[in-house]
Amino acid sequence: MFGLASSLACVTAAHRLSATFDEPVYLEKGLEAWHTGSHHGLIRLGTMPLPADMQTLPLYLAERWRGQPWDLQRDFRLLLPWFRLGTLAFWWILLVYALRIGRALAGRWGGRLAVALVACEPNLLAHAGLATADLAVTACLVALAFHFRASRTAPWLSRVGLPMLWFALALLTKSSGLVFGPLCMLVVELERLGRLPREQWLGWAPALRSLARDGAQIALGGLAIAFVYCGSDFQPEPTFVAWAHRLPEGGWKTTMVWVAENLRIFSNAGEGLVRQIKHNLHGHGTYLLGAVSDRSFWYYFPVLLSIKLPAALLLLTAALLVLRPRSLGNWAALLAAVLVLFSLTCRVQIGIRLVLPLVALACVGVAAALTRTVREAAAGWPRRLFAAAGGGAVTWMAMACILGWPHGLSYINELWGGLHRGYRLVGDSNYDWGQGLPELAEWHRAHPDASLAVWYFGTDPSVEQLDLHPVKLHDLPIERPEDVPHFLHERLAAVSTSLVYGHSLGETQRRASEFFRHRRPIDHTTTFLIYDLGGDASARARTE
Secondary structure, three states: HHHHHHHHHHHHOOOOOOOOHHHHHHHHHHHHHHOOOOHHHHHHHOOOOOOHHHHHHHHHHHHHHHHOOOOOOOOOHHHHHHHHHOOHHHHHHHHHHHHHHHHHHHHHHHHHHHHHHHHOOOHHHHHHHOOOOOOHHHHHHHHHHHHHOOOOOHHHOOOOOOOHHHHHHHHHOOOOHHHHHHHHHHHHHHHHOOOHHHHHHHHHHHHHHHHHHHHHHHHHHHHHHHHHHOOOOOOOOHHHHHHHHOOOOOHHHHHHHHHHHHHHOOOOOOHHHHHHHHHHHHHOOOOOOEEEOOOOOOOOOHHHHHOOOOOHHHHHHHHHHHHHHHHHHHHHEEEHHHHHHHHHHHHOOHHHEEEEEEEEHHHHHHHHHHHHHHHHOOOOOHHHHHHHHHEEEEEHHHHHHHOOOHHHHHHHHHOOOOOHHHHOOHHHHHOOOOHHHHHHHHHHOOOOOOOOOEEOOOOOHHOOOOEEEEEHHOOOOOHHHHHHHHHHHOOEEEEEHHHHOOOOOHHHHHHHHHHHHOOOOOOOOEEEEEEOOOOOOOOOOOOO
16 A cells, blocks of 8 residues: 555656756766667766666667657657656665565565555655666665575575675665665674674674675675676776876886776776765755755754654654664664764765665654564553554655655754745755756746746756746856846746755856845746845845
8 A cells, every 4th residue: 555655746746847957967977878789878977877868768679669769858748757657667676675674674565554654754755756876876775684684594595696786776776775785694694693692693704704705705706797788988097098108208108098998897887886986976956955065964864864864753753762772673763773883984975866765764664663573562551552652653744745745855844943934944955956946937827927037946848848948047257145136137037946045056156146145036837936026126135
């Protein structure tokens, strides 16, 4: 029931949202890969190809059937909902493995509660309806953790072969699988060894040797599968060639130029993995609680989780920590806790989507903990109280999904004030990722006499087809905040919340956003603030 209801929510929401920032390029490069047989376009972006391949395959087959290619500008709104359907395969993988882990940890009801919490978690559900990679890698990592934990004493095929396959799939969905996969296996194995009776602790040494041996096979085999799947165009790497030619004259330069020009192995999976590693090392602009950083905040993810996770899940976890802390000693909950600690080292901080595996494992771990608590509680009111807490948490989370539909991407829990003021707390894929154009178009239809300029945080090409006037203020020569009205020829301006209260796209964007932050909007949609510029806007600006 939860699987069907959540899938229906994803399908129906897909028609009510415009593309998120990344989806148009995934659609373009995914179809390009089917046309050319090369994953070069995706890998050059640091994007692993499996999700886009699956999401665009039906569209490519439809192209072949109709006998002509899609026009991505003209047909984009038609293609987008179908493009997003491909993610539902990963959604069902996640639900199935949530069920299997819950059952393994706490029996039949543990599995049922795990599915309910995962299906009703607003962030997971929101990303299940998008054609991106974050839900896909979550599903593959959860499956990897399950098979690795369940088969430590099994024959090679189950002990190494299946985890190797799921590790390869995790790598092929997103580069973060390269780090999250080994971390999951290490934590799961240490938790298993920690459960051995004290008299068997001498067995840790051979067990750790077995872990190292199996882990190496899983990692190397998974990498090999990923490299084979991604393939290669057998071309030199242009940046490597350019670097070699810039070296000082001499024998070293001659050697490196020859190597660069003849090392024809690109593009390949390693290129995509390296690009994402470099991205994390360099960091990324981020926004949290009104503060902006060009690199990162060390506390970003713990604070973000307190904002974006459902209040019901947070309160249920807190209650178990106080009343039954030992119940949270299952491997799913422990792995989620380790991933919270690991998140302190992550420098790319553009959304909870980057730690969705943590969210899924937390739901499963809490479900198992609560189920065991109910089973072990004294008969009578204590048992009924814990059971009611589980039912209440599922109901609360389900209501949050229903009331927030189709804007689950912008979900902010009740402890932080709810969805409608969340843009002051978080931005980018946590709130406004470019998905709000249909709602803005509805607002415009309700105000037909208003000519509306739009400063849009997104890449959806259909913005050009709406009766709007898009303007890219961040690309214009704005020298002072008060210059903004000179570049807007309409009385009303709709501005994406991520451009007003988000991380910086450059100095021009900073000046333009400063102008809008000092004006009071006359109205808003979920992801757009609407301003009446009227006459001399700068003279009438006032602090909100």
